[in-house]
Amino acid sequence: MIRSPLLLLTAIALITLGLASGCASNPATGGADVVVMSQGKEVRIGEEMHAEILKEGGLYEDAELQAYVDRVGQRLAANSDRPDMQFTFTVIDSPDLNAFATPGGYVYINRGLLSYLDNEAELAGVLAHEIAHITARHAARQQSASITNKVLAVTAGVLTGSRQIMDSAAMYGTELVRGYGREHELEADGLGAKYMYLSGYEPDALLEVIAVLKDQEQFQRVRARSSGKPAGTYHGLYATHPRNDQRLQTVVRAANELGAGEPLEDPSVPGEFQRRTDGLPWGPASKREEGRYYHSKLEFSFAHPPDWRVRSSSSAIIASAPDGSATLTLTLRQPDPAQSPREALEAAASGALSEGLELDQAGLKGYSAVASNDADARRLAVVNHNWQYLFEGKAEDFAAADGTLLEIIQSFRPLHPQEREVASGRHLRYIQVPRGATMASLAASSRIPDAEAQLRLLNGLYPRGEPRVGDWVKVIQ
Structure with missing residues (x-):
């Protein structure tokens, strides 16, 4: 027992x-x-x-x-x-x-x-x-x-x-x-x-990643102390590691002893990582109206169902239903001043057009119609706004989705003045350090709190490092 x-x-x-x-x-x-x-x-x-x-x-x-x-x-x-x-x-x-x-x-x-x-x-x-x-x-x-x-x-x-x-x-x-x-x-x-x-x-x-995150912790402690507030506790990635974690260095050395590898790119010059991250938004996402897409450079906006996704690339903007059953593709081209929106659409369309509709939304002129080609039907539209915007909507069940596609097209309009800040926000950019530049001078054009400290954190120079002439550094614009 x-x-x-x-x-x-x-x-x-x-x-x-x-x-x-x-x-x-x-x-x-x-x-x-x-x-x-x-x-x-x-x-x-x-x-x-x-x-x-x-x-x-x-x-x-x-x-x-x-x-x-x-x-x-x-x-x-x-x-x-x-x-x-x-x-x-x-x-x-x-x-x-x-x-x-x-x-x-x-x-x-x-x-x-x-x-x-x-x-x-x-x-x-x-x-x-x-x-x-x-x-x-x-x-x-x-x-x-x-x-x-x-x-x-x-x-x-x-x-x-x-x-x-x-x-x-x-x-x-x-x-x-x-x-x-x-x-x-x-x-x-x-x-x-x-x-x-x-x-x-x-x-x-x-x-290096550990060092970046530990610098961030130190900055948060300094900022909390200067404001008289208690420092928050970091619970994120690598939170359990001290800055000079001997156990981590041991496992990294063990991996290095597998052989002598070469890095895929020289980190001292902008490679693919820099190209892909240039333009990343800085800080919290701007408060945007749910179900509305904003384009800062071309200064337009359109509404879409809240559960639809909008993806952008260098060639097109595509709004799609959550299950992919319907899509609306937006492209642009140089307008022909001699053509009306209707004439432009008729010239671009393939198949017979029906249900033609003149568009006049927020001062923008356009034209929309349904193009039919055998069993395939598509919602098309042309809207002029500096450029000429071409819309093409497709759906597995076109009759059921056409109303939604047309609503999205009819919501297309210029940005309101108060929306420009929402649409643009602040972004990370890479620049080459000019002669005579310091972190203080680079920070002067970055309209963010604690700009000098933040730029040092972004560039691995916290707390007092300075960039060298010709280095590529990150700034916030």
Whole structure:
């Protein structure tokens, strides 16, 4: 008969773990993987969370940047311990300096963090760290530890009738989970550094990312102290690491010892990372009317159903229904002064036109009609506003969607004066440092709070560094 509460708790733990858990080899660590969540459930949870993030408008609407981040991520994933797993990489429209992963292969990075990174290797470091959380099944192991903790507590209480044992089991399990969190981060660092090396990136870039985030922490403490407010606690990416984390340096060195790799690009000159991040919005997203698209350079706006997505590229703007069943594509061209909007549409259309409609919206002249070609029908329109804008709407069920397509077209108008700030906002730009420039002089044209300190943070020069003539630096315009 077991008389010691500790021995009894241990016995219950062993029995409960045997009943409640599955055990397999972890694909990343090679160790025993004691989990209660199947890989199929991981994928389902990730899919549900991803759908919710997109539904809440979390996606940063820049198709080219999204594709670039996905390409870097897929290269790392292909060299991970789960190369056959499907990964999805998404840039989130948030100014926060963070990245995170959810079960099932979903990795997210905030646009705010992208602004503070200097090159593709640092981006790869962030993504590799999050990939490692997935390959090592940290979310599943964390949930399993939490569930096992609850099962331990309840089972102990039921079998012994002892509230003390129930409380002890719960407290022990909670501490175990907290410990998992700390160890999981270092494990993700080691695996991520390995994935970086195997993908051609310098693992040392992980240390550069740590320095960026620790500078940000120091800045927040200084600013809080000067305002007499308590400094907030940072809980984001790498929050568990001190600036000179010896354990992190050890795992990075281990990855470097796999061989001598060369970086994919010279970070001292603008490469693809710089081209893709030039123009990133700075700070919180502007307060825009929900369901309205704004274009600052061309100074126009149009309304759309709140659940529709609008994507822009160098050649077109495409508004699409959430299920892709209907799309409206907007392109532009130089207008012919000799043509009316109706004549321009008739010249551009293929197929017979019907249901012609003269447009006169907010002073803009246009014309719309339905083009039919065999069984295919499309909603077309031309509107003149400095340029000539051509609309083409398609739908699987055209009769049902045509009213919505026409409403979007009829909502097209010039920006109101008060909307120009909303549409343009402030953006990150790369410039080459001219002779005689200092951080103070560069900050003078950036209309943001603490401009000089913020520019130093963006460029890895915090707290007192100065740029060199000819260097490429980030500014806010």
